[in-house]
Amino acid sequence: MNLKGTITSVLCAFFILLMLNGAASARVEIFDGDIEEGDGYQINNYVIDITDVFVEANTASYYVYEKNTKIETGLLDVNETAEFDFEGEGKLYLRLKSVHGGILPRATVDITLSNFDKSDVYSNKIVDGGHSKASYGIPDLKITKEIDRNTLNVGESVTVTVKATNVGNDVAKDVIFIDPKQEHFVLEATTYEETSVDEIDKGESFLVYIYELKAMEAGDFRLRPITATYKNSVGQSYESGSNTPAVSVEGAGASKANIETAMNVDSRVLERNEKISTTFILKNTGGTTAQAVRLEVQIPEGLEYVSGDEEFEVVGGKPRVYIETLQPGNDKEFGCTLRAKDMGSYTLTGKLSYEYQNGLDSENIKEYEEISVSGISVEKGKYDHLLELPVYVYVIPLLLLAGIGVHFYRKHREYKF
């Protein structure tokens, strides 16, 4: 092995070492140029202000700020370099190359950075007027208004979820969300609401609202955007708005209660004293709940009410049924028993009334209806001849019954409110 070979390999090793070392501390060029007195140079959150240029002395003074906080000041001679820490591990170098006089004195500088990945430099520019005019990271709230369905009927509700994600490169501070009132809808329920927050960090998401809107009118609408105002880390203000989801509301008869009725009797021809069963069927074929449903049975002279399902109550001699609500699609059946008192032909009538909310008016809508079965005829009874029997045959059982009756009547009075 000759000397030349040895030297070559030593040199090679030396360069490799140099390169490895260089990779770790390689400086990247940030800026090489002129900065006027009073202006600054911004790298991310740092601003180097050139405060004074002294041409005669070949010097310039500088202040370094990290977001409005002064971290370093100094005076540089031409060809001198100042260095300071940058975002933790990084180092920032400021070399004064030359100074120039004139109406606007300026300094030619060279700014480099080491131990820092250049791709992490997101802001890198001359700032007119120095650090006080710099804008730093910009928070950016992306607000989404999501809905769980795009089409619904009048009277139905849509669930709205509002979220905000900070897709900017600074924290969003003092965030306030404003959701405007939504025409054509009313706020039905709020499940979650957090309309202000101190901070939303970079990349962080924040849940603002979950609420339900009830559609009041048919049509195609866009939900209004929710807006947010917020500040960046140095108190500069920003604003953003959400998307405006489209909702289409269909109005086809969704908000009407409609009770269909049927009334049946088990026979139309009966003898005196015979009983007749009547059934009523109420079915809500509408799209909304019927409320305060009242059915009053009008019993003609020659018939009398005997008993009925427990829903019946007798008010002022008239049996009636009251149900608080009848849901759409539901039906109810009631029966009662009547007795034929006198011979004749009669008509039995049911008067129905109910109310519902149509979702638009604040007042309930009221409906009335009448149903009837006519041609119920009462004829002479089989046992009518028994009426001709001696009196005592009736009197004893009647007295007994009367006793029981009085007891029941007293009890009834005691509990009748």
Next chain:
Amino acid sequence: MLNILVIGNGQCGNRILDSINKHAFGGKGGKLVKFYSKQKFNSNVQTIAINTAVNDLKEMKYTRAKDRIHIPHLHGVGANRTIGKQVFEEKKEMVMREIEGRGNFDIAFVITSASGGTGSSFTPRIIKELKERYDYPVYAVVVLPFREEGTLYLQNAAFSLREIRESGVDGIILSDNQYLKNIGGSIQEAYDGINDMIAERILFLVDALDSEMMMVTDLGDFKTVMKGGAGLATIGFYRAEKDMPVKTAIQNALSPSGLLFSTDIYQEASRAMVIIKGDQKYLSIDDISNEIEKLSGAVGHVFKGIVVRKGEGPQVLAVLTLESARELESLYSIAVQAIQHEKEKKLRVQSGMELDKSFSQIEGLEPEY
């Protein structure tokens, strides 16, 4: 014999009261039971139902007409406690005269929902009047709403509970619809189920307080227990269907399914009273003592009473006063949000009025082109 007054205010209070009267006829038996049977109270129990809504009073089936007091105010007060308070102040003497007419009492219970309008605003005021006029202890039985019933009810619950506590009441027995809602069925069935649970417990309690008891527990002990903790209490209960060791019955009464309100009694209870009833053959004193000891390990002193009833299966009732109620705290924090929310809604409505002002500026003008 004890003289006991039970008042039910508002729809919820009325219904629970009606259920008490129903059970007093001896449990099962249809609507007609009142025609052929007598109520089986050990004590002199007077029940009074008070409401502004006449329909609620009409719905009652087992309570005498003279015990249903209608305070005339059209259609109830519609969950508005401010109106409720007004109506009560106007009709106060009418209400108090009714109570006065029933004589003197040894103990009173006032039952209400916390979240409606009538019951929740009448109850604190009635209690205050009772405490000022008489010197018997008064306990409130308060039903908390389903949480999904909306902001208005939650607000009402928060404010009325505070007022009841400040009324001079001797203790509040909590029952929570939300906690009991898994009774299932329709809302009406759930209400009926809950009402029956509450009624059964109250009847058991007043029956026991007026019975011959072993290991003596009496009204005095009940008062002592109710004085403990934060003035809040709940009741656990279990009635064994068939033969069952008394030990298991006690455990069931103290388990979540026996309670009316969500609480971990081993964490939150501060005093307790346990009453055990049944046939002699179930009442093993050793088993009872063992089981009660476990409870007193966590809670401190436990009053116990035993009522011997021939032929009855084991039944256990536990009255537990709480020193803290996590569930109530969480209800309040929801309620606070609800109140905030209502406020903001109002503001929004007002800003709508601002808009009207803006509109009025162009009144009488025409667009210029």
